[in-house]
Amino acid sequence: MVVITALKIADVNTVFGFFPKRKIDCSLERLISLIEKYRISKVLTISLKSAFYDHVEGNEETLRACNGDSRLIPVASVDPRAYLGGLDEIEELRKRGFRAVRLFTEFQSYPLDYAPLLKLFKNLEGMDLPLLIYNTGYGLMTKIARETRGRGYPVIMLGCSYSALSEFIVLSRENPHLYIETSLLDTPDAFELLTRKVGSSRIIFGSGIPLNYFESSYLMVERAEISEHDKELILYYNLEDLLKGFP
Amino acid sequence: MSIPIIDAHAHYGKWFFPIYASDMRSIKDLMLRFNMKAAIFSSSKAIVYNLIEGNRELFQSLDPSSGIYGYVTVNPNYLELSKGEIKRYLELPEFRGVKFHTTYSGVPIDSKEFRELIEYAEPYDKPFLLHTYSQKDVRDVENLAKRFGGVKFIMGHMGGTEASWTGKNWKSAISAASEYSNIYLEICMTRLEAGKVEEAVERAGSQRILYGSDMTLLNPAHTIGMIMSSEISKEDKERIFYINAKRLFKI
Incomplete structure (x- = not known):
């Protein structure tokens, strides 16, 4: 009963480790x-x-987990609550082979108007590292777009549901660096709408495994009434382009 | 999709989000795409705005020959109007249950007003679909299940999720369903927390778990994928997708 994934998949949103908030196997x-x-x-x-x-x-x-397994691409995190604003720390991440930076706004409580975070946004300039941020409610994406505009790195908004659609569509026109991840794009015609309004090149596949069920995310793309070419871009090639190639 | 599906939680009408697949033609297309043999709809207009207009528009769109059935929506702020709606629609074969949304009406599930409506609708012997998205909602349904032992209550969203990511809402809902045999769990929700389907089957049994899509707000694929991914037996999946709802709604 497993859905056979015929299309090539690159997933921008996975985690591993230990989940303290409820019992679930998140191991590598x-x-x-x-x-x-x-x-x-x-x-x-x-x-x-x-x-x-x-x-x-x-x-x-x-x-350590990604070392030696070419399927796993390492993402770094910086916790703004512990960040003292050093540029060298960010440069070091890139030198060590991280390919993106992720903020855990869904688990770490800090406001967006927060000096360490604003410094991090600035220090990511020129690093060529996409920034992944979880969307936690109305207005967050608007502020992030404003603070990261013109800084030269892409921002991928994770966890966007029906309530984020209009915000993303409006912002995407003036913020070519903004992308949307698919795991919670759960309206019946979200992919059709986004493809029409902003283009499939701005949509990046993500599942959230192992915290989420994979087939929910995959089926929404696979069953969308968009072209096979658009599905291929969303499921794999857009992320490959953003990262300028996979290892 | 080779497994037939009955959707226990569907809506007809618009939402205040950019969703264009909300008319009956789009709905029928979605049902065909996902092999839905039947779906029970409530009117989004009746839920968020005016129950009379919404129920009427829904009634005009129902088509049991195409598997399109309805819930009559009640709003306990309007007790007499709600009773009128129950009387007008619930005896019709097109309507298979009663829908109540505590958030939009602002009336708690375990309230004097809603209890009065349950008593009024009880003789029709049709289930109630209740929006549940907190531990209080779950406790309220438990209270009602205890008080009205002959009435079947469906916990829409299985208690829902919460900001803390602990799963405590849906875990409470599973506990309630394992204690009261007249509580059913409908499992759609935006957040996809892995493990909840398995836990529901393990603790409450698969006989009272129902597939719901929440279309036209949500994509049917979202919850279908959740069940497909879950590590439960094929028989359990068939019960959740189809058999349980067929029995409950007498389809």
Whole structure:
């Protein structure tokens, strides 16, 4: 009864580690078993230690996990609550092989108008690292677009549901650096609408495994009434382009 | 999709979001695309605005020969109007249940007014679909299930999710369903927390779990994928997708 994923998949939204808020297997082994079950070619991934404990230790764990497995692409995190604004720290992330930076706004409570965060937005300039941020409610995306505009790196908004659609569509016209991830794009015609209004090149596939069910995200793309070419872009090639190629 | 589906939680009408697949033609297309043999709809207009207009428009669109059935929506702020709607529609074969949304009406599920409506509708012997999105909502349904042992209550969204990511709402709903045999769990929700379908089947059994899409707000694929991904048996999936609803709604 497993959906056979015939199309090539790159997943921008995966995690591994330990989830303290409820009992669920988020181990690296579990993530890899899902990658194999659904024939996912590439995943951007990050240790949950970065979200819940210490981003420096978490980043080390992420690098170790991705080392030697070309399917796993390391994502770094910086926790603004612990960030002292150093540019060298961000440069180091890039040098060590991280391909993106993720903020865990869904688990870490800080406002957007917050000096360490604003400094991080600035320090990411010129690093060529896409920024992944979880959308937590009305207006967050608007502020992020404003603070990251013109800085030269793409921003991928994760966890966008029906309530984020109009905000993204309006913002996307004036913010070519803004992208939307698919895991919670759950209206009946979200993909048709976004493809028509902003183009499929701005939509990046993500599932949220192993915290989420994979087939929910995949089926919404696979069953959308958009062209096969658009599906291929969303499921794989847009992310490959953003990262300027996969390892 | 090879498995036939009955959708226990569907809506007819618009939402205040950019969703254009909300007319009956789009709905029929979605039903065909996902092999839905039947779906039970409530009117979004009746839920968020005017129950009389919404129920009337829904009634005009129902078509049991195409598997399109309805819930009559009540609003306990308008007790007499709600009773009138129950009387007007609930005995018709097109209508298979009663829908109540606590958030939009602002009336708690376990309220004097809603209890009065349950008593009024009880003789029709049709289930109630209740929007549940907090532990209080779950407790309220438990109270009603205890008080009205002969009435079947469906917890829409299975208690829902919460900002804390702990799953405590849906875990409470599962506990309630495992205690009261007249509580059913309908499992659609935006957040996809893995493990909840497995836990519901393990603790409450698959006989009272229902597939719901929440279309036209949500994409049917969202919850279909959740069930397909879940690590439960094929028989459990068939019950959730089809068999349980067929029995409950007498389709």
